[in-house]
Amino acid sequence: MPHDPTALPPPADVADAIRRLSEHRVYRDVRDAGGVRRFMEHHAICVLDFMTLVKRLQSEVTCARAPWVPADDPVSARLINSIVLDEESDDAFGPEPASHYAWYLAAMDEVGADTGPIRALEQRLRAGDEPTRAVDESSLPGAAKQFGRTTFELAAGPLHVVAATFVFGREDVIPRMFLPLARELHRRGVACELFLRYLERHVEVDGDLHGPLATRLFERTVRDDRARRDEAFRAARRALAARERLWDATSRACRAAEPARSV
DSSP states (O other): OOOOTTSOOOOHHHHHHHHHHHTOTHHHHOOSHHHHHHHHHHHHHHHHHHHHHHHHHHHHHSOOSSSOOOOSOHHHHHHHHHHHHHHHHBSSSSSSOBOHHHHHHHHHHHHTOOOHHHHHHHHHHHTTOOHHHHHHTSOSOHHHHHHHHHHHHHHTSOHHHHHHHHIIIIITTHHHHHHHHHHHHHHHTOOOHHHHHHHHHHHHHIIIIIHHHHHHHHHHHHTTOHHHHHHHHHHHHHHHHHHHHHHHHHHHHHHHTSOOOOO
């Protein structure tokens, strides 16, 4: 899945980090239902904190308050609103629209994954708790806590930092990660229908629509400003490194969940 040739290319080390994530062993380590459960329990934070990035971008480039005033950049407003429509109210899940987060929780329930830690974190965020403290004090796996803390810290940065985190740490890399995982689950015949539909939906919509939209939005935030571009790619490196650490820990957890083999 190559970058749009008209887009601002990432530095070589960012492109290499994306490649490593697309080839990570975690996709091969999700071998059975136990592996799916461990994967989802580690990954759930990515689904929840993703929307903080989305909403931060939306709050910056649109007017979501009353009284309404026109957005400074209607093109950017259109780009992020198109992404929000699917992420917050996708009609591909079932008879009624649902957020991708709600879809993911349903998929966790389907395979018997523990949703308690992520639901408890959601409630703390809903109550207005400071995000990094809430995630640090959650009962999520340690690597998931670290990932969430990184996301919330980057989401509090300037617009170009948030946009870089969003496009390189999420929308560009997600289809590259989810496609091999979906293929492996199909190959092994693991029963996880909702999770597979979730993965395939993101391969489709992020690769074909959201990724290019997010890239255009990112480019409009940095334009020709070298200092912004450099700061943005530092954020991208940090986001990708956090994902790689999370995948390393998830891979270990999935292998530990495998049933003992007779010898």
